[in-house]
Amino acid sequence: MVPTNDLYSKYESVLTSCELFADLTKSQWQDLLSDFHEEKWSKNTCIINHQKFLFHFYIITRGRIKMYNVDEFSEKEHTLFLLKEADVFDLFCLFDGTKHRVYYECLDNTKVLAIPMDRLRDWLNKNPHQYQHFLTYAGKMMRALESNVSQLIFTNITTRLLKLLLENVNSKSKKLEHINDLPNKEIANLIGSTRAVVNRHLQLLKQNGSIDMARNQLEIKDISLLLKELENQNRNQK
Amino acid sequence: MVPTNDLYSKYESVLTSCELFADLTKSQWQDLLSDFHEEKWSKNTCIINHQKFLFHFYIITRGRIKMYNVDEFSEKEHTLFLLKEADVFDLFCLFDGTKHRVYYECLDNTKVLAIPMDRLRDWLNKNPHQYQHFLTYAGKMMRALESNVSQLIFTNITTRLLKLLLENVNSKSKKLEHINDLPNKEIANLIGSTRAVVNRHLQLLKQNGSIDMARNQLEIKDISLLLKELENQNRNQK
């Protein structure tokens, strides 16, 4: 375990890009970090209703973790959020301490910084000014969920798939990231559909030359084609 | 306009059942209410992107207001929340001050208590202990949105319709409330479907004797039948 005063320097770049603690100074960070410790979780680690999760709050410093839901009857999965570096969880539990019926799975070898919920609540009470950032962040999450709901209701699967792809294109490199190495099944879970259907749509995109795919590999060939396709979809929904 | 010190006694029962301000004492309420004023909006009043809404926060004291979304392409509507007495809006704007692209429409003659956003923010800063309630409330809203998303993905329209009906049965009177006087179109907007589809499902429920319907009138005839039907739906989704 890394001594407290090293955590900040070790993870400075991640921590400073962490929205929830947007304007903390170095010394504020070091104060807060004194209650954190580091944890490593290996790929495919699955966290199902672990009590511990009610009592800790995490900042991801490496790797991806999917936060998902399983329907008790159909046993279908739906990925709510694909968390990555600088993301935090679980805000829900922090807010009301109620069990959050949701599952987590590490898609990569993952590192997190962990703090007991109570400590974080204490810290908030000692630094009430910080509440505002938490509220802002909560607002942002609600908007994300809200637009998620709207998309599900208003748009078809082609549109949802196209948007997912476009949202995950790195604006500089123009390459697909975060989701480029996922199997069709995981893509389907992200947009609330099934593997077969997603595959069907991906085939069409491959045929028209806008993407390329292989086992666990998705690549964007032509963004403008994707954008054009999205426009067509929108037009047709009129 | 009612003098400030009367607002509390006038709306005591509504205000004390208002979750967001759960544990305010009478004097705290009176302090807070000094920044509020009353407004009346008549039925069918529609509030579309009114600037004013960015700058005020409202507590509903009478009537229903639907908060809804319109798809820019298909022009379909989706009702996000059906707000009623003791509900508040818009928390999103309070949190981050960003425009919330959402519409409001009064389903009844409505009364609200209004406060300028800045005043409420000031009040929160003066009473940082209250932040906690706001966070808890935000958590609750997020959970509601989350389960909304899950329902959309995991369940079919019959199930969603059945749940909507069952959620709006008054536990004492066993009568349908809040949504019992809405046309099929509004019911459809609530579950993210279309009027025709909702009507089809309602017909079936009417045929098997679990509900009764007339123009703008829905009535529950037999709750146990609805519950049984819901169970069947769940079983079949396996």
Add this chain to the structure above:
DNA sequence: CCTCTTGTGCTACTTAAGTACTTTTACTAC
């Protein structure tokens, strides 16, 4: 090297939900 698992590609089939249309109802104005 072989075997086993996981993921992909494709086909044929089924069905729920959306669309577009018609009919009925309730209310207003004369």
Add this chain to the structure above:
DNA sequence: GTAGTAAAAGTACTTAAGTAGCACAAGAGG
């Protein structure tokens, strides 16, 4: 009263998405 009209309800057709199945390919691990 009744004619006109808007809203709501009801119906028939079409389509997108889900399901099931199988063959094949790539990697992982022995």
